[in-house]
Amino acid sequence: MMDTPLDYLYSFGPAADPLVKLGWGLITISLLVTAIIAILLLVAIFSRRQKARPDAEGHLPITRDSGGMMLIYIGVGISTVVLFASAVWTIFTLAAVASPARAPTLTIDITAHQWWWEVRYQNDKPALIFTTANEIHIPTGEPVRINLATVDVIHSFWVPQLAGKMDVIPGQHNSTWIQADKAGDYFGQCAEYCGVQHAHMAFHVIAQTPDEFASWNRQQLAAVGAPQSxxxxxxxxxxxxxxxxxxxxxxxxxxxxxxxxxxxxxxxxxxxxxxxxxxxxxxxxxxxxxxxxxxxxxxxxxxxxxxxxxxxxxxxxxxx
CATH class of the missing domain: 2.60.40.420 (Cupredoxins -  blue copper proteins)
Known part of the structure; x- marks a missing residue:
């Protein structure tokens, strides 16, 4: 949707919104920590300390730290509070994106292959089940359940503007969900190194209005006609x-x-x-x-x- 395909700093659905907010928060904290450390380092480099004078026998006196340990205690205390708050924020974020607010009305089985994605649209009626590849169409405003499997090695399903990463592990079926609140073309990518063509294992999530999605769904169900020439x-x-x-x-x-x-x-x-x-x-x-x-x-x-x-x-x- 954005100009940068894997831009994870903007979101367009409730499964990604909390993750993006957490990401911005952690980036801000990291920048503040970097800035504070840089300032303290510059102060330490350029500050002048009073030189100790030797005693009558030529020995330098042993002096005690003048408040330095207190700064360490304060720094460790602040770091502990910030890290604990970040951990709590992360836990609440994971809980917020674990499941949609309402039950999904659409289920898609996605099977990872080296190096492409099989996309199967499930339905209670077998005649309405169909399979496509590398392009996932979904209706806007609706949560969509994604069932993940692989036929070979570990992969990872990632649509950064719609949801976080979910690993696809041999012998195990994982599930996640996506939802797009705005129509558009959202770029997805395998996010776990899976072989020589890992970088070329992409897919697109096409979010359409419900009417457009229904029309696309009917088109996919239509039988292929006989050649006309x-x-x-x-x-x-x-x-x-x-x-x-x-x-x-x-x-x-x-x-x-x-x-x-x-x-x-x-x-x-x-x-x-x-x-x-x-x-x-x-x-x-x-x-x-x-x-x-x-x-x-x-x-x-x-x-x-x-x-x-x-x-x-x-x-x-x-x-x-």
Whole structure:
């Protein structure tokens, strides 16, 4: 939402508001402590002390501290009070963001993979469940429950302007919640080092008005239609031959689950977990030589013929 993608000094939802206030408070305390220490250090450096004079035998007299220990006692006492107050503030903040004020009406299961995010919208009716990837749409003003899991290593789910970090741990299911009070595009990132492409494991939270979200939800549930041209038909054939083992497209026989579900992929703003803007040129580059763009990812470099590449890119571009 802000110009700086991972700007955690501003918040746009109740799950992040207390965290931002705590952050500003701790920053202020840290700056004050730094300033006080700097001032005391300068005073100590530039203050002149009276030189002790040796006695008749040439020995320097032993003098007692003139109030220095009292300053230490005062400093330690103030530090203890400030640290204790910060700890109490932190505990109350954690309690405030532990759960939303009202029960969430929407539940999203998010599974972390090296290096992308699987997003599954739950519903009491199985026919209304669908899966997408790397882009999380939510309605504004509503708390959303996020269930987290991973299929490989430890990851961490973080949308700084909407919520704090929540680790995603193998063999354990953690839950958190997010809420956006303002429509917009909020940047998220894996916040736990998870391998060579950790920095390229991003996602976007798209907060929409309830009506816009309902419209998007209906679009995602719509079945993919049959190709409407010979080029699209050829592209679908290439996709089924080379891509369907790993990727799914609902409404077709493609049912792979090793990579992101590509149903309605053309409606997403980015591809490759936020690495590239979703356009024709980037899609072609990614499909042709993914390893050159994101080395180590599970996406192989297909090196299709020019015609095959053109056809499959056109097909994927039609999946809106």
């Amino acid at each position: 010979e080029t699209l038909q050829q592209g679908q054939n290439v996709f089924m031959t080379r891509c369907s083992v790993c990727h799914a497209v609902r409404g077709t026989i493609a049912g792979g689950n090793l990579g992101p579900d590509l149903t309605h992929v053309a409606s997403r703003g980015t591809i490759a977990a936020g690495l590239l803007v979703n356009n024709t040129d980037n899609a072609a580059a990614w499909i042709d030589d993914a390893q050159a763009l994101k080395p180590g990812s599970s996406m192989p470099s297909l090196h299709l013929s020019p015609q095959e590449l053109t056809d499959v890119v056109a097909y994927l571009g039609s999946l809106k």
